[in-house]
Amino acid sequence: xxxxxxxxxxxxxxxxxxxxxxxxxxxxxxxxxxxxxxxxxxxxxxxxxxxxxxxxxxxxxxxxxxxxxxxxxxxxxxxxxxxxxxxxxxxxxxxxxxxxxxxxxxxxxxxxxxxxxxxxxxxxxxxxxxxxxxxxxxxxxxxxxxxxxxxxxxxxxxxxxxxxxxxxxxxxxxxxxxxxxxxxxxxxxxxxxxxxxxxxxxxxxxxxxxxxxxxxxxxxxxxxxxxxxxxxxxxxxxxxxxxxxxxxxxxxxxxxxxxxxxxxxxxxxxxxxxxxxxxxxxxxxxxxxxxxxxxxxxxxxxxxxxxxxxxxxxxxxxxxxxxxxxx
Numbered sequence: 001x002x003x004x005x006x007x008x009x010x011x012x013x014x015x016x017x018x019x020x021x022x023x024x025x026x027x028x029x030x031x032x033x034x035x036x037x038x039x040x041x042x043x044x045x046x047x048x049x050x051x052x053x054x055x056x057x058x059x060x061x062x063x064x065x066x067x068x069x070x071x072x073x074x075x076x077x078x079x080x081x082x083x084x085x086x087x088x089x090x091x092x093x094x095x096x097x098x099x100x101x102x103x104x105x106x107x108x109x110x111x112x113x114x115x116x117x118x119x120x121x122x123x124x125x126x127x128x129x130x131x132x133x134x135x136x137x138x139x140x141x142x143x144x145x146x147x148x149x150x151x152x153x154x155x156x157x158x159x160x161x162x163x164x165x166x167x168x169x170x171x172x173x174x175x176x177x178x179x180x181x182x183x184x185x186x187x188x189x190x191x192x193x194x195x196x197x198x199x200x201x202x203x204x205x206x207x208x209x210x211x212x213x214x215x216x217x218x219x220x221x222x223x224x225x226x227x228x229x230x231x232x233x234x235x236x237x238x239x240x241x242x243x244x245x246x247x248x249x250x251x252x253x254x255x256x257x258x259x260x261x262x263x264x265x266x267x268x269x270x271x272x273x274x275x276x277x278x279x280x281x282x283x284x285x286x287x288x289x290x291x292x293x294x295x296x297x298x299x300x301x302x303x304x305x306x307x308x309x310x311x312x313x314x315x316x317x318x319x320x321x322x323x324x325x326x327x
Contacts, residue, residue, distance in 0.1 A: 024302050025044070025046060025302050025303035026044045026045035026046050026303065027044060027282070027283065027285050027299070027300055027301050027302065027303065028042045028043070028044050028285060028286060028299030028300060028303055028304070028305055029043055029044055029045075029068075029069060029070055029285050029286055029299075030042070030043035030069060030070060030071050030072045030286050030299075031043075031072070031286050031287060031288040031297055031298075031299050031305075032072040032073065032074060032288055033053070033288055033290060033291060033297075034050075034074075034099075034100070035074055035078030035099065037053070037290065037291050037292070038052075038053055039051060039052060039053050039059070040052075040053050040056065040288070040297055040305075041072050041081070042072075042299055042303075042305060043069035043070070043071070043072045043083065043085075044069060044303060045067060045068060045069065046061070046063075046303070047061055047062050047063045047064045047069070048061070048062040048064065048069065048072065048083060049061050049062075049303075050062070051305065053290070053297075054295065054307055056297070056305055056306075056307060062102055064083065064085075064095065066083070066085045066086050066087065066093070066095065067085070067086070067087045067088065068085045068086060068087070068088060068114050069083060069084070069085040070084055070085045070114060070115060070116045070117065071083075071084040071085070071115070071116065071117050071118050072084075073118045073119070073120065073126075074099065075120050075123045075124075075126075076120055076122060076123050077123040078099060079098070079099060079123065080096050080097065080098065080099060080105070080123070080140070081096070081097040081099045081102070082094050082095075082096055082118045082120075082126060083095045083096075083097065084115040084116070084117065084118045084128060085114050085115060086109075086111065086113065086114035086115055087114070088113065088114055088131075089112075089113055090112075090113070091110075091111065091112070091113075092109060092111030092112065092113050092114045092115040092128075092130045092131065092132065093107050093108060093109035093110070093111065093115060094107070094108050094109050094115055094118060094126070094128060094138070095107050095108075096108060096140065105140075106140075108138050108140070109128055109136070109138065110144075110145075111128065111130040111131075111132050111134065111136070112130075112132040113130055113131035113132040113155070114130065114131050115128045115129065115130050115131075116129050116130060116131055116155065116156060116157050116158070117129040117156070117157065117158045117159050118159075119159050119160055119161050119168070120161075121137070121161060121165060121182065122165075124139055124140045124141065125137065125138065125139050125140075126138055127149075127159060127161070127168065127182070129156040129157065129158065129159040129170060130155070130156060131155040131156070132155070133150075133152045133153065133154060133155060133156060133172075134148060134149065134150060134152075134156070135148070135149035135150075135152075135156055135159060135168075135170055135180075136148055136149070137149075137182075137185075147183075147184065147185035148185060149168070149170070149180050149185045149187070150185075151178055151187045151190070152170065152172040152174050152176065152178065153174045153176075154172055154173040154174040154197075155172055155173045155174075156170055156171070156172045156173075157171055157172050157173060157197070157198055157199060157200075157201075158170065158171045158172075158198065158199075158200055158201035158215075159171075159201065160201055160202070160203045160213060161182060161203075162203065162211045162227070162228070163203075163206055163211065164211075165182065166181065166182055166183060167179060167180070167181070167182060167188075167211075167227065167228065168180045168181075168182040169201065169203075169213050169225075169227045170201075171198035171200075171201045171215050172197070172198060173197040173198070174197075175192060175194045175195065175196060175197060175198060175217070176190050176191065176192050176194075176198075177190070177191040177192075177194070177198070177201075177213075177215055177225060177227070178190050178191070179191075179227045179228075179230070189227075189230045191225065191227075191230060191232065193223060193232050193235075194215065194217040194219055194221065194223065195217075195219040196217045196218030196219035196220075197217060197218045198215050198216070198217045199216050199217060199218065199241070199242065199243050199244070200215065200216045200242065200243060200244050200245040200256075201213060201214070201215050201245070202214050202215075202245040202246055202247055202254065203247070204247050204251050204254075204268075205247055205249060205250075205251040206251070207250075207251035207252070210226045210228055210229065211226065211227060211228055212224055212225065212226055212233070213225050213227055214245055214247070214254055214268070215245075216241070216242035216243070216244075216245050216256060217241075218241055219237075220237050220238050220239070220240065220241050220242075221235050221236065221237050221238070222235065222236050222238065222242060222245070222254065222256060222266060223235040224268055224271075234268075234271045235271065236266060236271040236272070236273070238256065238258065238264060238273070239260070240258035240259055240260035240262065240264075241258060241259045242256035242257065242258050242264070243257055243258065243259060243283065243284065243285050243286070244256070244257045244284070244285065244286045244287050246287055246288065246289045246296065247268075247289075248265075248289065248293060248310065249289075249293035250293075251268075252267065252268055252269055253265055253266065253267055253268060253274070254266050254268050255287060255289070255296055255310075257279065257280075257284035257285070257286065257287040257298050257300070258284055259283045259284070260284075261278060261279055261280040261281055261282055261283065261284050261300065261301075262276055262277060262278055262279060262284065263275075263276075263277045263278075263279045263284065263287070263296065263298055263308060264276050264277075265277075265310075277308060279298040279300075279306050279308060280298055280299070280300035280301060280304050280306060281301065281302075281304060282300050282301025282302060282304065283300050283301050284298050284299070284300040285299060285300045285301075286298070286299050286300070287299070293310070294309065294310055295307050295308065295309055295310060296308050296310060
């Protein structure tokens with residue numbers, strides 16, 4: 001069945017108008033640094049690609065049976081890679097690979113649509129968010145989900161687990177942010193201040209005080225929340241819709257990749273943009289922060305992947321332009 005779908009998909013592409021570039025590759029939809037921090041994995045409809053760091057030279061490709069790849073995520077111990085996605089409107093699952101051999105261990109999941117996000121509770125337990133509106137909890141040793149989290153009225157786009165390992169936060173196309181008991185599946189509260197579908201969700205590094213998450217949506221805002229008390233702290237509106245978010249290591253700044261191909265750095269405390277930098281010639285679908293905190297890698301349209309050096313927090317605005325380095 002999958003082989004037939006691939007043939008039909010290829011035929012559809014072949015019938016597109018002539019002004020569409022024939023060499024166009026599918027966009028990169030997920031990026032993650034390998035546990036040794038020396039390579040980058042990129043996910044797309046073409047499978048998973050391994051790039052060297054920081055040169056970003058293509059080293060190897062891994063083909064998959066799933067048609068769409070939405071998320072790449074390493075287990076906390078770095079021994080397993082979860083590749084989440086599926087076949088739209090048909091099935092969603094996660095394929096687990098042994099790292100670094102990339103031997104496929106098993107497929108987990110029985111969603112009715114693609115899996116959009118994955119978060120790990122521990123080295124053997126993870127949660128999946130799906131376009132079928134559901135969230136499920138899985139064990140590497142089990143065959144069925146241990147908990148179902150039901151409440152979103154439309155597709156779930158992102159999930160994260162707070163550091164207490166007891167609270168999970170989700171976001172979706174229904175414009176809501178929801179807070180759950182990760183152990184029981186109980187819905188604790190729902191937050192509805194966004195006025196468009198939510199694209200991304202990111203947990204701030206622990207810097208003291210209450211936990212904070214950030215969300216970006218099609219309303220062009222980034223909103224900052226304290227989910228344990230159900231409070232939206234502040235928000236900022238951007239010139240362009242942000243598709244992916246990542247907090248910088250200081251917990252005071254957040255990077256956003258946007259549909260205009262730019263990377264924006266936002267001061268989360270003063271809610272102001274402190275830098276806007278061109279990154280991708282097209283939509284910048286995803287980004288990842290190098291563990292050193294000094295660089296980000298951005299992926300997007302036509303399989304383009306770029307790295308940017310981050311501006312040190314102590315640098316003046318006059319020095320910013322000289323520091324940014326596009327490779």
